Amino acid sequence: xxxxxxxxxxGAAVWxxxxxxxxxxxxxxxxxCGTRLFYRVLGSRTNAPPLPKTRSAWTQDRRxxxxxxxxxxxxxxxxxxxxxxxxxxxxxxxxxxxxxxxxARADATRVNTADMVIDRVYEPDGCVWGLxxxxxxxxxxxxxxxxxxxxxxxxxxxxxxxxxxxxGGPGGRPIGPVKTFASGHSMTWGHVRWAAGQAPLVPGxxxxxxxxxxxxxxxxxxxxxxxxxYAGGMMYVDGRPRPESDMAVWIVEQPPDLRRxxxxxxxxxxxxxxxxxxxxAPRTPNVRMLWLNVAPVEEECVDLVIRITNVEGALVxxxxxxxxxxxxxxxxxxxFLFATDELPVTxxxxxxLEAFAVAHKAPLPKEEDVEIRPRDMQLRVYGEPEPGAxxxxxxxxAEFESDSRLRLEWSAAxxxxxxxxxxxxxxNGNVSFMVERGRTRIVIPKLWAGHEYDFTLMxxxxxxxxxxxxxxxxxxxxSDVRPIVQTPPYPPEFVTIAPAARSEAxxxxxxxxxxxxxxxxxxFEEGLTGWRAEPDGMLHAPDVDxxxxxxxxxxxxxxxxxRRCAGFTHAAxxxxxxxxxxxxxxxxxATVPGRTYALCAMVRTxxxxxxxxxxxxxxxxxxxxxxxxxAGGGGSSQWYWTDGxxxxxxxxxxxxxxxxxxxxxxxxxxxxxxxxxxxxLVRVYDLGPAPPAPxxxxxxxxxxxxxxxxxxxxxxxDPVEAFLEAPPGFVITGIGARAHYDNITTMWLKVQPxxxxxxxxxxxxxxxxxxxxxxxxxQIELPPGYVAxxxxxxxxxxxxxxxxxxxxxxxxxxxxxxxEREFRGGKDLESGVExxxxxxxxxxxxxxxxxxxxxxxxxxxAASARIVQTAAAAAASHRGE
Numbered sequence: 001x002x003x004x005x006x007x008x009x010x011g012a013a014v015w016x017x018x019x020x021x022x023x024x025x026x027x028x029x030x031x032x033c034g035t036r037l038f039y040r041v042l043g044s045r046t047n048a049p050p051l052p053k054t055r056s057a058w059t060q061d062r063r064x065x066x067x068x069x070x071x072x073x074x075x076x077x078x079x080x081x082x083x084x085x086x087x088x089x090x091x092x093x094x095x096x097x098x099x100x101x102x103x104a105r106a107d108a109t110r111v112n113t114a115d116m117v118i119d120r121v122y123e124p125d126g127c128v129w130g131l132x133x134x135x136x137x138x139x140x141x142x143x144x145x146x147x148x149x150x151x152x153x154x155x156x157x158x159x160x161x162x163x164x165x166x167x168g169g170p171g172g173r174p175i176g177p178v179k180t181f182a183s184g185h186s187m188t189w190g191h192v193r194w195a196a197g198q199a200p201l202v203p204g205x206x207x208x209x210x211x212x213x214x215x216x217x218x219x220x221x222x223x224x225x226x227x228x229x230y231a232g233g234m235m236y237v238d239g240r241p242r243p244e245s246d247m248a249v250w251i252v253e254q255p256p257d258l259r260r261x262x263x264x265x266x267x268x269x270x271x272x273x274x275x276x277x278x279x280x281a282p283r284t285p286n287v288r289m290l291w292l293n294v295a296p297v298e299e300e301c302v303d304l305v306i307r308i309t310n311v312e313g314a315l316v317x318x319x320x321x322x323x324x325x326x327x328x329x330x331x332x333x334x335x336f337l338f339a340t341d342e343l344p345v346t347x348x349x350x351x352x353l354e355a356f357a358v359a360h361k362a363p364l365p366k367e368e369d370v371e372i373r374p375r376d377m378q379l380r381v382y383g384e385p386e387p388g389a390x391x392x393x394x395x396x397x398a399e400f401e402s403d404s405r406l407r408l409e410w411s412a413a414x415x416x417x418x419x420x421x422x423x424x425x426x427x428n429g430n431v432s433f434m435v436e437r438g439r440t441r442i443v444i445p446k447l448w449a450g451h452e453y454d455f456t457l458m459x460x461x462x463x464x465x466x467x468x469x470x471x472x473x474x475x476x477x478x479s480d481v482r483p484i485v486q487t488p489p490y491p492p493e494f495v496t497i498a499p500a501a502r503s504e505a506x507x508x509x510x511x512x513x514x515x516x517x518x519x520x521x522x523x524f525e526e527g528l529t530g531w532r533a534e535p536d537g538m539l540h541a542p543d544v545d546x547x548x549x550x551x552x553x554x555x556x557x558x559x560x561x562x563r564r565c566a567g568f569t570h571a572a573x574x575x576x577x578x579x580x581x582x583x584x585x586x587x588x589x590a591t592v593p594g595r596t597y598a599l600c601a602m603v604r605t606x607x608x609x610x611x612x613x614x615x616x617x618x619x620x621x622x623x624x625x626x627x628x629x630x631a632g633g634g635g636s637s638q639w640y641w642t643d644g645x646x647x648x649x650x651x652x653x654x655x656x657x658x659x660x661x662x663x664x665x666x667x668x669x670x671x672x673x674x675x676x677x678x679x680x681l682v683r684v685y686d687l688g689p690a691p692p693a694p695x696x697x698x699x700x701x702x703x704x705x706x707x708x709x710x711x712x713x714x715x716x717x718d719p720v721e722a723f724l725e726a727p728p729g730f731v732i733t734g735i736g737a738r739a740h741y742d743n744i745t746t747m748w749l750k751v752q753p754x755x756x757x758x759x760x761x762x763x764x765x766x767x768x769x770x771x772x773x774x775x776x777x778x779q780i781e782l783p784p785g786y787v788a789x790x791x792x793x794x795x796x797x798x799x800x801x802x803x804x805x806x807x808x809x810x811x812x813x814x815x816x817x818x819x820e821r822e823f824r825g826g827k828d829l830e831s832g833v834e835x836x837x838x839x840x841x842x843x844x845x846x847x848x849x850x851x852x853x854x855x856x857x858x859x860x861x862a863a864s865a866r867i868v869q870t871a872a873a874a875a876a877s878h879r880g881e
Contacts, residue, residue: 140233
């Protein structure tokens with residue numbers, strides 16, 4: 001038998017022994033040895049390879065042998081001798097669930113490639129140490145009908161942990177068995193898996209994963225680096241909700257395209273013990289993959305061989321074999337792949353799997369020589385609800401027909417309609433292109449030479465099942481611009497992946513507040529005056545503006561809100577040392593007991609390029625002095641890591657005394673080239689005794705209201721960068737804004753509720769935008785009794801809101817509006833505005849938004865409502881009441 005060995009290919013000798021290079025039947029005639037296949041797996045939300053790793057599985061259509069191998073840290077694997085129709089996937093483990101590419105024809109003229117995208121409930125990023133407690137719960141909103149697994153790292157001391165799925169959240173009804181995992185000291189991944197049928201879900205319903213130490217001690221998980229990563233759930237610590245935080249837990253649900261079968265008479269982990277066979281009941285009309293764990297096995301490397309019979313004892317599949325290695329007398333795991341129509345089954349019927357081991361590469365024994373030994377066996381069964389209906393995209397190429405034309409070509413096993421989505425400049429830079437069913441080629445014209453474009457592909461099969469690619473990036477050619485090349489160690493045949501999506505700042509709703517607590521030097525423009533910094537020498541407030549400060553700014557100390565920010569920059573000395581340190585920056589503020597406050601600030605943490613993410617951190621805290629809040633007690637937020645960007649965070653607290661200590665905790669760990677953490681733009685908002693949601697309306701009076709807002713109307717709906725709406729029942733009595741770097745970064749509204757008799761209630765304030773807490777460049781507060789009936793703005797260099805106009809009318813007792821007046825704000829009170837909205841008489845402004853581009857106010861948004869006097873109030877007025 002002729003064999004081919006690919007020089008330098010890992011495991012190639014094993015491959016050559018399993019799959020002959022030559023004519024079908026294995027003769028010795030000269031023939032091609034096949035081509036190479038690379039494929040990789042990435043998370044759908046981060047566009048990054050998942051960790052921990054798993055193994056991969058590959059076979060040629062209907063072959064006896066399934067090959068399996070490991071994967072690189074970057075999430076890809078290689079099979080060097082491929083030809084004909086191929087089926088391949090990754091094996092389920094940790095946060096990876098199999099995605100199958102089926103009946104993919106190997107292209108002998110090229111290196112074959114494929115990308116698989118794994119969906120999870122959410123994907124934590126840049127993880128940081130969390131808050132400690134005895135019982136922690138992470139809630140999530142189900143999108144599928146069955147939970148598969150949860151994976152996490154524990155930061156505190158190693159231990160044995162329990163995990164349970166519960167309905168709703170803490171205290172909810174348990175669902176399925178309690179699971180056990182081990183983790184600790186950030187070294188061992190904790191992983192729990194619910195077998196098929198154990199953890200049913202109802203899509204759209206909220207569930208929680210409840211976790212605790214078996215010994216009852218407190219413990220600390222990792223959290224998502226920027227806090228609230230996931231809108232569909234939150235973390236609870238010992239029953240207390242922490243809506244600003246999500247645990248770094250990878251939650252996997254069963255996808256609709258590959259479902260698991262039930263294992264008969266198995267324990268809660270899917271094991272049957274001291275048995276000569278294992279029985280299973282598929283929940284799909286075919287079986288595509290089996291994964292088998294067998295113990296003990298005497299030899300270190302063997303081929304596990306399986307065969308499957310139906311309830312009558314007839315052979316329906318097999319023998320199939322797959323290499324499995326491990327310590328002598330230990331367990332062996334191996335995957336087995338089947339073609340789409342190779343193992344048809346009856347849903348719910350019972351099938352039997354027998355397994356035995358043979359020496360690697362040895363001929364299979366005759367039937368009478370097969371020895372079935374009782375062993376402990378763990379089986380996983382996967383099948384397709386709609387056999388052959390899942391599309392797939394592989395062998396994608398991106399070529400430049402010119403400096404403005406991009407050609408994409410790919411292969412597909414199932415004829416599908418494909419949507420190509422682009423991101424980038426120009427008319428075709430943010431467009432979805434439809435490619436008709438059966439076509440696998442598109443040319444995208446009118447792209448800009450020298451510019452970067454991202455794109456994705458999504459194919460929809462005949463039954464609606466979809467296949468999505470990761471996000472790719474190309475740079476259109478130009479003589480003075482270098483092309484993007486695939487980052488090693490990815491093979492160059494892959495299309496370049498767009499950079500991994502980084503953690504984003506939490507999407508907080510607008511701040512709704514009654515007033516601001518007084519802070520001394522909240523923007524650090526006077527250094528650390530008014531602040532207490534501990535320990536001495538760790539924290540400072542450097543002047544980062546002007547010449548000679550370039551290195552300091554490059555190391556994370558730049559700011560957008562003045563000349564100074566507060567924190568630290570540490571640079572490694574000649575000898576690298578452990579520089580673990582924590583510090584606090586705080587001041588005492590006046591508060592009213594029982595009222596709720598929001599401590600808000602901009603935070604930036606960073607390390608030298610290539611350094612470990614999360615090595616510097618900041619947390620917000622507030623509480624009574626000496627309460628341990630800086631160390632992470634009940635008055636503290638989680639630690640935050642921002643990946644070198646300014647991000648806004650907020651921490652709510654309820655004052656317990658007339659003075660409260662508010663501030664920040666700082667953390668550094670390793671002796672890096674440089675590492676920094678800074679805060680700026682600090683504000684404390686008084687939210688009142690019972691803080692309402694931003695969209696919560698005014699309290700309804702005990703009797704029928706006399707004036708109401710009715711007949712809502714959109715006056716203008718341009719795209720805007722900052723936008724605020726008055727709560728229901730409120731009118732606008734003040735408007736303010738700020739622009740920065742060609743964006744509207746801050747919007748402010750003063751709002752007041754309508755009261756009987758045309759009076760206006762206690763004022764409240766709303767703030768929104770990327771820099772919600774920044775100072776306003778233009779601000780107008782209307783005289784008492786006036787309500788806004790229009791507004792406009794103008795912007796001038798450098799990106800300042802220099803002209804603001806508000807039109808307003810006095811509110812009469814019967815709800816009518818008096819004569820309109822114009823009010824002006826900003827540095828330029830003489831020039832006109834670039835965009836404005838004027839509302840017809842009888843209506844009032846209920847929302848406001850602005851957009852800035854190229855030093856111009858090029859977008860405005862507004863809505864209005866009519867003030868209506870109720871019939872009861874009109875009748876009472878007629879009676880003179």
